Structure formats: C-alpha cells, structure tokens
Amino acid sequence: MTYFTAFFLDNEKDIIVSLYKDLDRMLYVLSTPNHGTGNLIRNLAAIVRLPLSHDENGMLVIRGEVPCFIDAQNHESYIFSLGDIEVARIYPDARVEMKAAIPAISKTLMSQTKDYRLGLDKTVFKTFVKKELKFRADLHTHMNGNLTGDMLIALGICHQIRYPLYYVKKLELQLTEEQWIRVNAQRSKVAKQFITSELTGKYLDRKINDNTYINFADLILNNLGNAEMNIVKIRGSLAVIKDGQAVFTNLEKVYLYRYVFCKGKESDEKIRLHNVDQIPDEDVKRYLKQMLIDRENPDYCNNTIFQDKLLWIARYYKRQGVCYAEISDTTLVKKYESIEMLRQVHEVMPRIYQETGVMIRFLAAMRRIPLTIIKDAVTPADYLEQNLAVLKATALDPYVAGCDFVGEEINDISTLRPVFKELVKIAKEDPSFVIRVHAGENDSYKDNILGSIQCVRDFLAPGQQMPRMRLGHGLYTYSLRSLKGKEVLKMLKENNVVLEFQITSNVRLNNLNSLDKHPLRQYLKQGIKCVQGSDGAALYGTNSIDEELSLERMLELSEKDLRLMKETEESIIEYSRAAYSTKKAAYTEMLGERDMEEVLLEKMQTVKISRGNTKSVPRFDANRELKEEIEELAWDRFPVILLGGSFNTEKRATRVTQEGIKQMKELMKFLDPEEVFFVIGHKLSGYEKYLLDNNKKGFKIYSVVPAAVTAKEIDRLKNSGVKIRVSTETEGMGIYKSFNYEIFERRPSMVVAFDGNSAAANLIQEAKNGKGKAAILVWSRSKTLQQKARSLQGYVEFFDEEKGIVEQIRKIQREFGEKEK
Structure with a gap:
C-alpha cells in the first residue's frame, strides 16, 4: 500500500484520515495525534463501533477499508462513512469532497471525558444548511x-x-x-x-x-x-x-x-x-x-x-x-x-x-x-x-x-x-x-x-x-x-x-x-x-x-x-x-x-466619571497589608484544596450541612498534618470556616486572596492564623487562576469540592488540565458542581454518606498504585 492522500474531519486538523491505495483497494488510518489522553479516539471508536489498534508509535488509531462505488456514468469514487453517515467522497485523482464533519463542540466533549454520552447524530454533522435559514x-x-x-x-x-x-x-x-x-x-x-x-x-x-x-x-x-x-x-x-x-x-x-x-x-x-x-x-x-x-x-x-x-x-x-x-x-x-x-x-x-x-x-x-x-x-x-x-x-x-x-x-x-x-x-x-x-x-x-x-x-x-x-x-x-x-x-x-x-x-x-x-x-x-x-x-x-x-x-x-x-x-x-x-x-x-x-x-476631550451614589467599599493592597502573613507553599507536604465557601457568587453563601460536616471530620481524621496542608480561598466561610474552627491536629492552612482586599477581609485573615498567598487577580472570582499557577501546573494535589459556582468549576477544570496530577473529589449533594463533575467522567470521584470521602481517597490511592506498577 502506498500513501494516497489525507483529509481532516475537523477544522483544527486534529482528526486525520490518512488514505493508502493499492490497485483498486483503499485503506484508511484515522488518528488524533494532537490529543494525548486518547479520550477523543476512544469515544469516537465507541460511537461508530469500530475497533482500535496501535500505530508504530504506540498511539491509538482506527483502521479500515474505504469501499469503491461506480455511478450511472461509470465513474469511480470511494465513500468514507462513519456509522450510516457519508463523510467524504474520494476520487481517483485524489480530490476529496467533504459531506460531513465533526464540529469543535463535539470534539471537545469527546476529549473531556472517558464516558461520552452523545450519539452519532450529535457527533458527526452533515455540513449543509438550508439557504433560506443560513445566518449571514x-x-x-x-x-x-x-x-x-x-x-x-x-x-x-x-x-x-x-x-x-x-x-x-x-x-x-x-x-x-x-x-x-x-x-x-x-x-x-x-x-x-x-x-x-x-x-x-x-x-x-x-x-x-x-x-x-x-x-x-x-x-x-x-x-x-x-x-x-x-x-x-x-x-x-x-x-x-x-x-x-x-x-x-x-x-x-x-x-x-x-x-x-x-x-x-x-x-x-x-x-x-x-x-x-x-x-x-x-x-x-x-x-x-x-x-x-x-x-x-x-x-x-x-x-x-x-x-x-x-x-x-x-x-x-x-x-x-x-x-x-x-x-x-x-x-x-x-x-x-x-x-x-x-x-x-x-x-x-x-x-x-x-x-x-x-x-x-x-x-x-x-x-x-x-x-x-x-x-x-x-x-x-x-x-x-x-x-x-x-x-x-x-x-x-x-x-x-x-x-x-x-x-x-x-x-x-x-x-x-x-x-x-x-x-x-x-x-x-x-x-x-x-x-x-x-x-x-x-x-x-x-x-x-x-x-x-x-x-x-x-x-x-x-x-x-x-x-x-x-x-x-x-x-x-x-x-x-x-x-x-x-x-x-x-x-x-x-x-x-x-x-x-x-x-x-x-x-x-x-x-x-x-x-x-x-x-x-x-x-x-x-x-x-x-x-x-x-x-x-x-x-x-x-x-x-x-x-x-x-x-x-x-x-x-x-x-x-x-x-x-x-x-x-x-x-x-x-x-x-x-x-x-x-x-x-x-x-x-x-x-x-x-x-x-x-x-x-x-x-478626544477629557472625561471625568463620577461615582455619584455608587457604593464602593475601599480595597487595599494585599501584598502590603498582609506581608507578615505571606509565606511560600510548603514543598515537604501534599496540597489539599478545599472548595466550600470562597468560590460562590458574591450573593450566595455555602450552606454547611451535618452530612457535610461528617465528611470533613472523616477527612481531617484520616489526613496527617505532617504529610499534607490545606489551601482555601479568601472568604474563610462555609466548610473553610469549619476547617479553621476545628483544626485541632494543627494542619497548616494557606489562604489564596485577591490582590485587593477590604479592611474587613484584612482583619479576618490576620485573626484566622492562615498563611497567605496573594493572587495577581484583584477580583475574588478570579483567584482560581493562582491555584493553577502555584499548584496544578507544578505538583500533584487533591481537590475536595463541597460547593461553588463558575469559579469552582474553573478550578476543577484547571486541576484536570494541569501538568501535576490532581485527584478530584466532589460532594454529590452539590447541585451547582454536578454538571461540571459529570462532564469529567473518569477524572472525578463523587463522595457522600454512602461513598465516604476516605473510602474514595483510598480507591484513588489503589488505582494510582496499580498504574505505578
């Protein structure tokens, strides 16, 4: 078989179909070289019910034959299909006529999870729009x-x-x-x-x-x-x-x-x-x-x-x-x-x-x-x-x-x-x-x-x-x-x-x-x-x-x-x-x-905008006001990031439940303060507050704070006994970026998420994307985080009264140990 031509199933050239020809036979190799996890090609193979194999570099590929058809004018063409959808028509002169493609949204969702749930009709699209409905x-x-x-x-x-x-x-x-x-x-x-x-x-x-x-x-x-x-x-x-x-x-x-x-x-x-x-x-x-x-x-x-x-x-x-x-x-x-x-x-x-x-x-x-x-x-x-x-x-x-x-x-x-x-x-x-x-x-x-x-x-x-x-x-x-x-x-x-x-x-x-x-x-x-x-x-x-x-x-x-x-x-x-x-x-x-x-x-005349009656609470430079509390994250212990107070919308507070407290007690009892430290947000509320109030074992606790803080926040942070890391972001909803820079890109970690809105979802996603491997555990009672966690099937473990947090941590440890072997 000699190389014939290639085409792509997506706009970013991530899903490559390479074609090889020998006389009348045409074979294809479908590969996704830009996707290292293998999720994309595994999920695609499962949807179209095709077997996977490995290429010479050990990467997963899908192999198969492209059938040849003859039309009424006795013209030959090869038709590449996925499931029952015709995707491309290939002609003897190496022209490729695309009929369908995989849109970026489907490709992303396939890449994101180990358990993709959408069907073929929402994965491979015919690339045609009715003329009278075409947006212009x-x-x-x-x-x-x-x-x-x-x-x-x-x-x-x-x-x-x-x-x-x-x-x-x-x-x-x-x-x-x-x-x-x-x-x-x-x-x-x-x-x-x-x-x-x-x-x-x-x-x-x-x-x-x-x-x-x-x-x-x-x-x-x-x-x-x-x-x-x-x-x-x-x-x-x-x-x-x-x-x-x-x-x-x-x-x-x-x-x-x-x-x-x-x-x-x-x-x-x-x-x-x-x-x-x-x-x-x-x-x-x-x-x-x-x-x-x-x-x-x-x-x-x-x-x-x-x-x-x-x-x-x-x-x-x-x-x-x-x-x-x-x-x-x-x-x-x-x-x-x-x-x-x-x-x-x-x-x-x-x-x-x-x-x-x-x-x-x-x-x-x-x-x-x-x-x-x-x-x-x-x-x-x-x-x-x-x-x-x-x-x-x-x-x-x-x-x-x-x-x-x-x-x-x-x-x-x-x-x-x-x-x-x-x-x-x-x-x-x-x-x-x-x-x-x-x-x-x-x-x-x-x-x-x-x-x-x-x-x-x-x-x-x-x-x-x-x-x-x-x-x-x-x-x-x-x-x-x-x-x-x-x-x-x-x-x-x-x-x-x-x-x-x-x-x-x-x-x-x-x-x-x-x-x-x-x-x-x-x-x-x-x-x-x-x-x-x-x-x-x-x-x-x-x-x-x-x-x-x-x-x-x-x-x-x-x-x-x-x-x-x-x-x-x-x-x-x-x-x-x-x-x-x-x-x-x-x-x-x-x-x-x-x-x-x-x-x-x-x-271009000078404009002076008046704050008028707009209520604005003065904010101060966190690096200056909290300089005595600022300390580098410890390298001799393992970071545990706790989400449960700081990563909500400004008008929404985390509700601490007895069931959640039980899980926190088990977590704190299980962990060794000589081996781990906690990292929390800046509000010191919800489960963060519970951690601070019940830290009898003496866990080292760091708080990541925005670059601009109010006088109330300064007093609360100083009186809490936490060590401080100052984010480059001035807004509280943006401090998730610093967790990525200081932890997820640099070292292994564990995320324990009880509650949060988009900032928490972003932090969880950063943990999954980071170079340092992160174990991610999400409280199954959190309605706001369920969608995020389910989109990361295979990368997140839920915990609750039935599947306790310690049980789930031990499960992760066992799986990690098996991979190491």
Missing part, C-alpha cells in the same frame, strides 16, 4: 480570534515577522544548526542590554528570550526538514487546549501567542521567499501563494499586516456566506493607536468590500477589569476615563458601530454604572450606536443581564429612546419561571435587547457543561430577539456554518426557531448598513479638508 452575520467576535492558525502562519511568512526565541523554546520548535548559531549570537547581544536589570533566574531568561527574534519566514522556509512538525506545534498554540475544556486563563495565553502574528512586526533582515512549493502543509502553502499574488495587485501591494488581516478575515467570511460582521477591538479606545487603525481601515476597506462583498465594522472594546496576564503591563487607575475620552472621538467614525465590555465576567456590572452614563450620552448623539455587554457568560453574577439593561435605562435623558443594545452570551440569569426571571424577560422585550449566542466557545471555555440547560429555546419561545456569533471562531475550531449546525443539532432548534433568529439578524444587517451610510456622510462633512488625526484628537 457575525455579530459577536473579536479582532485577533478570527483567522485560522494556517492563515496566521502564512501571514507570518509573507510579512517575515519577528518570532520570539521564547516561543521557539516554549513550543520546542526545531531549528537548523545554522539558525541556532545565529539566534544564540543575537541572544548574547540582547542579554547585554539587561546587565543592570533587577530580574534574575527564569524571569531574566524570559525577558531576554522575549526580545530575541528569528525571522519567521527563515524559520519555516530555510528549515523544511522540520517544517511539518513545527507548523503543527505553532498551529496548536493558536487555539485553546485540545484535550477537554479550557478556562479563561488558557484563552488569555492563546491570545499572547496570536499577538505575535496579529500585531506582528517585520524583521529587519529579510530573506528571499523561496521554497514556497515545498511547504508541507497544503493550506499554509495555498494561503501564502495567494498572499504573494496579492503583492502584485495594486489594491493590496502595500498592505500592512493589519490590512492583510482584514482582507483575509473578509475572504474567510465570504467563504462561509457571511456578509456583515462587527468585530470587538480594544485598539479603538487607545489614543494614537485608534487613529492609526482607522486610517488603515479607511484606506483598504473599500477595496476589500469591492472584492468580497463583506462589510466589516467594529465595536470599541473596554475591559471590565484590567488585564493581568501580561506581567509588565501597568493599567492606570483611570483607564476607563481614558478609554471614554478616545471613544467619544472614534465613535464618530462610520466603521465604528458601537462599544463593548469585554473580559472575564468576574465582577458585578453595576460597578461600571458611571461608564454607562457616558455611553448613553454618545448614543443620544448617534441613535445607531450599539452598546454591547458581555453578560451572563457564567453563573458568577446572575444579576448582570438585568443589571446591564438597568445601567443604560437609568441614564437616559428625558425623551431619549433606549439605545440599540445587545448582550453577549446571555446564558445565566435567574430561572425564567421565577419572579426575577420574568422581570428579565420583561426588560429584554420592552427595551428591544438582542441576545447573542456562541455555543462552541461556551463549551470550550468551561461555561457550559450541560447542553440541556441552554436557555436559547426558552428565549425564542418568549419572543426575545436572538442571534448567533462566533466569539472569534478560529480560537475554538469553529466557523459560521459549524456554529449554526451546532445550535440546531445540540439544542434541537426547529426551523421556526432558526427563522426567528434569521429575521432578527437580517433586520440588524439592514439597519447597520443604512447607519454606516448615514455616519459616513456626516463624518465626511465633519472632516472637510482637515486631516483625520487632527479632527479626532480634537474630539
């Missing part, structure tokens, strides 16, 4: 999440971007000997610039490696022997993790990898772009060839990286049948960067629209909380005031459709009321201005959907109509049958608010663990306007068609449901196109003969 807008997406990894890699080669040595080492990319000599010589020069730096050890190494670069085109084109594996690794770094669900921290890290390409800077020393035909990845090669052709096109020959990015976003949308998109971007609230961005948009967008017919507009995005993942970034205290000053100017541009609040939803939206006051003023001057809020994405703040609407309504001027408002995600609020839920429905209807749904990102970011709880059908039944978005499709391995099919299949939407969403989308597209034309005329008149930069800088 992407109304919820993000600037640097739209292009696939292959497109970004091609863009990096074409523009010969600087690729940091840090990522070369982090991804374990292979360079030629000559490339290593050159990059190490450059590193030596860079290191001299940091001789006086206060950084030491790995922090200094990171800084030097971040500022040492290799020309990305050189890395690929002059290193073809390693190009195939390097491309696979780089592609993998540009999407969220493969083996199961991710959390927001993972998303932030992926954005850092993407920024290298999306915000890339060209290398000083260029190479000749040769060997293009020898690039081993067909898609990267195809995109790069078109980019080189574009360089001969007078419309695009002088494109910047950003302009090429817009061009390829539009081309990608055109391929999916999308004609209108609104993309969130934080650049539009930065003073000089926003002007440069808009200048480039005005320069290239008319030509892009002429080619593709796709209209791209933007939402100026403000962060609901400061970004913490970039360690050296310093966010000024008045960053929102600075954002608003810029927005007052950029909102005048016809390509700016409105604004957006972005970032992880770990704070109460009402804390941003003063900002809404200024946004409502902008909307008064421009009735087409969209106010979009990420709200209801997780269950931390169930008031945020209603609160977002009230924040706008409360600041309407006399006679002012409600601005055009959309809420992104809208998954979590109070039960729509409850009094509060009915109030939410009433406010949504009365104020013509549109809800945006992105099912794949919800699943892949650990915000949706049970599809039968999704509220979309309920909203549509109640007459609420709903649309689909992608949330930055390439981040999650999806696209517009996959998203629509996922909504339809996974949530069992009817044609009537899809038609209602389609009608809402069409009305938004029609209104938005008209608004663009109106704003363009006004903008042209406003500029007159003056330069855009001069006019917009003039319009």
Whole structure:
C-alpha cells in the first residue's frame, strides 16, 4: 500500500484520515495525534463501533477499508462513512469532497471525558444548511480570534515577522544548526542590554528570550526538514487546549501567542521567499501563494499586516456566506493607536468590500477589569476615563458601530454604572450606536443581564429612546419561571435587547457543561430577539456554518426557531448598513479638508466619571497589608484544596450541612498534618470556616486572596492564623487562576469540592488540565458542581454518606498504585 492522500474531519486538523491505495483497494488510518489522553479516539471508536489498534508509535488509531462505488456514468469514487453517515467522497485523482464533519463542540466533549454520552447524530454533522435559514452575520467576535492558525502562519511568512526565541523554546520548535548559531549570537547581544536589570533566574531568561527574534519566514522556509512538525506545534498554540475544556486563563495565553502574528512586526533582515512549493502543509502553502499574488495587485501591494488581516478575515467570511460582521477591538479606545487603525481601515476597506462583498465594522472594546496576564503591563487607575475620552472621538467614525465590555465576567456590572452614563450620552448623539455587554457568560453574577439593561435605562435623558443594545452570551440569569426571571424577560422585550449566542466557545471555555440547560429555546419561545456569533471562531475550531449546525443539532432548534433568529439578524444587517451610510456622510462633512488625526484628537476631550451614589467599599493592597502573613507553599507536604465557601457568587453563601460536616471530620481524621496542608480561598466561610474552627491536629492552612482586599477581609485573615498567598487577580472570582499557577501546573494535589459556582468549576477544570496530577473529589449533594463533575467522567470521584470521602481517597490511592506498577 502506498500513501494516497489525507483529509481532516475537523477544522483544527486534529482528526486525520490518512488514505493508502493499492490497485483498486483503499485503506484508511484515522488518528488524533494532537490529543494525548486518547479520550477523543476512544469515544469516537465507541460511537461508530469500530475497533482500535496501535500505530508504530504506540498511539491509538482506527483502521479500515474505504469501499469503491461506480455511478450511472461509470465513474469511480470511494465513500468514507462513519456509522450510516457519508463523510467524504474520494476520487481517483485524489480530490476529496467533504459531506460531513465533526464540529469543535463535539470534539471537545469527546476529549473531556472517558464516558461520552452523545450519539452519532450529535457527533458527526452533515455540513449543509438550508439557504433560506443560513445566518449571514457575525455579530459577536473579536479582532485577533478570527483567522485560522494556517492563515496566521502564512501571514507570518509573507510579512517575515519577528518570532520570539521564547516561543521557539516554549513550543520546542526545531531549528537548523545554522539558525541556532545565529539566534544564540543575537541572544548574547540582547542579554547585554539587561546587565543592570533587577530580574534574575527564569524571569531574566524570559525577558531576554522575549526580545530575541528569528525571522519567521527563515524559520519555516530555510528549515523544511522540520517544517511539518513545527507548523503543527505553532498551529496548536493558536487555539485553546485540545484535550477537554479550557478556562479563561488558557484563552488569555492563546491570545499572547496570536499577538505575535496579529500585531506582528517585520524583521529587519529579510530573506528571499523561496521554497514556497515545498511547504508541507497544503493550506499554509495555498494561503501564502495567494498572499504573494496579492503583492502584485495594486489594491493590496502595500498592505500592512493589519490590512492583510482584514482582507483575509473578509475572504474567510465570504467563504462561509457571511456578509456583515462587527468585530470587538480594544485598539479603538487607545489614543494614537485608534487613529492609526482607522486610517488603515479607511484606506483598504473599500477595496476589500469591492472584492468580497463583506462589510466589516467594529465595536470599541473596554475591559471590565484590567488585564493581568501580561506581567509588565501597568493599567492606570483611570483607564476607563481614558478609554471614554478616545471613544467619544472614534465613535464618530462610520466603521465604528458601537462599544463593548469585554473580559472575564468576574465582577458585578453595576460597578461600571458611571461608564454607562457616558455611553448613553454618545448614543443620544448617534441613535445607531450599539452598546454591547458581555453578560451572563457564567453563573458568577446572575444579576448582570438585568443589571446591564438597568445601567443604560437609568441614564437616559428625558425623551431619549433606549439605545440599540445587545448582550453577549446571555446564558445565566435567574430561572425564567421565577419572579426575577420574568422581570428579565420583561426588560429584554420592552427595551428591544438582542441576545447573542456562541455555543462552541461556551463549551470550550468551561461555561457550559450541560447542553440541556441552554436557555436559547426558552428565549425564542418568549419572543426575545436572538442571534448567533462566533466569539472569534478560529480560537475554538469553529466557523459560521459549524456554529449554526451546532445550535440546531445540540439544542434541537426547529426551523421556526432558526427563522426567528434569521429575521432578527437580517433586520440588524439592514439597519447597520443604512447607519454606516448615514455616519459616513456626516463624518465626511465633519472632516472637510482637515486631516483625520487632527479632527479626532480634537474630539478626544477629557472625561471625568463620577461615582455619584455608587457604593464602593475601599480595597487595599494585599501584598502590603498582609506581608507578615505571606509565606511560600510548603514543598515537604501534599496540597489539599478545599472548595466550600470562597468560590460562590458574591450573593450566595455555602450552606454547611451535618452530612457535610461528617465528611470533613472523616477527612481531617484520616489526613496527617505532617504529610499534607490545606489551601482555601479568601472568604474563610462555609466548610473553610469549619476547617479553621476545628483544626485541632494543627494542619497548616494557606489562604489564596485577591490582590485587593477590604479592611474587613484584612482583619479576618490576620485573626484566622492562615498563611497567605496573594493572587495577581484583584477580583475574588478570579483567584482560581493562582491555584493553577502555584499548584496544578507544578505538583500533584487533591481537590475536595463541597460547593461553588463558575469559579469552582474553573478550578476543577484547571486541576484536570494541569501538568501535576490532581485527584478530584466532589460532594454529590452539590447541585451547582454536578454538571461540571459529570462532564469529567473518569477524572472525578463523587463522595457522600454512602461513598465516604476516605473510602474514595483510598480507591484513588489503589488505582494510582496499580498504574505505578
């Protein structure tokens, strides 16, 4: 048998079908090399009832034969099927015609568990949508999440971007000997610039490696022997993790990898772009060839990286049948960067629209909380005031459709009321201005959907109509049958608010663990306007068609449901196109003969937001206030993380039960304080309080606290006797990230979860994903954590009165001992 061709069953190229041919016979090998746990291929094999075997590297694969068929015209084709679904038709000339695929949402759910429960109909989808029901807008997406990894890699080669040595080492990319000599010589020069730096050890190494670069085109084109594996690794770094669900921290890290390409800077020393035909990845090669052709096109020959990015976003949308998109971007609230961005948009967008017919507009995005993942970034205290000053100017541009609040939803939206006051003023001057809020994405703040609407309504001027408002995600609020839920429905209807749904990102970011709880059908039944978005499709391995099919299949939407969403989308597209034309005329008149930069800088007037009657409890620097209590986690003992008090929503307290106390007593009696220590959150409530009050054996207890704490919290922590670890996150709902950094990525551990909301679910997911193996035990009486635990079947043990916690720990110990043998 000789190799014939290959194709992929998913957008991220994770499920590979390699074909081998000998005379009339065609055999296939289905593999999932990017998924190390084996869950994906095991679950897929079980669904389609095919046997597993091992390849020469010991990886699980599915092998079989592809039958050959002859049609009425005596033409031969081979038909590859999974179960009774025709997936691909393969022709003798090696053309592959895809008929069905596995969407990212199903792939994630299969990767997440050892016991996948969905059937074939919700795993392999026919890739067809009725023309009259096809969605043609992407109304919820993000600037640097739209292009696939292959497109970004091609863009990096074409523009010969600087690729940091840090990522070369982090991804374990292979360079030629000559490339290593050159990059190490450059590193030596860079290191001299940091001789006086206060950084030491790995922090200094990171800084030097971040500022040492290799020309990305050189890395690929002059290193073809390693190009195939390097491309696979780089592609993998540009999407969220493969083996199961991710959390927001993972998303932030992926954005850092993407920024290298999306915000890339060209290398000083260029190479000749040769060997293009020898690039081993067909898609990267195809995109790069078109980019080189574009360089001969007078419309695009002088494109910047950003302009090429817009061009390829539009081309990608055109391929999916999308004609209108609104993309969130934080650049539009930065003073000089926003002007440069808009200048480039005005320069290239008319030509892009002429080619593709796709209209791209933007939402100026403000962060609901400061970004913490970039360690050296310093966010000024008045960053929102600075954002608003810029927005007052950029909102005048016809390509700016409105604004957006972005970032992880770990704070109460009402804390941003003063900002809404200024946004409502902008909307008064421009009735087409969209106010979009990420709200209801997780269950931390169930008031945020209603609160977002009230924040706008409360600041309407006399006679002012409600601005055009959309809420992104809208998954979590109070039960729509409850009094509060009915109030939410009433406010949504009365104020013509549109809800945006992105099912794949919800699943892949650990915000949706049970599809039968999704509220979309309920909203549509109640007459609420709903649309689909992608949330930055390439981040999650999806696209517009996959998203629509996922909504339809996974949530069992009817044609009537899809038609209602389609009608809402069409009305938004029609209104938005008209608004663009109106704003363009006004903008042209406003500029007159003056330069855009001069006019917009003039319009960026200082904004002072008044807190008014907004109640705000002063918070203090935890590192300073608790410096005497701060201590490194012990390395001579085993960490036990207790969830049962700190990881709830702010308005929900953990109810301590007698049954739960019994389990705590057994746990504390079983564990040895010389062998283990406990790690808890910052509230010291619920089962955390029980641990502190009954610590007669003298367990060492650490509390992870947010970077900003109240005076009450300071006193409580100081009087408790706990040792302190300070998170980089200022919000209590975000401290789960520090457990991952300090424990799950570094060492084995055990999680004992009695209670919690999304923050607890994220911590459990981080424990499962971490490099250090974590035993995870969940109290079966916790309704809020059951869905998360069940989605991790095979990685979580439940405990209760019947299956006591000590019994379950011993079971885990036995299983671990058997694996060690």
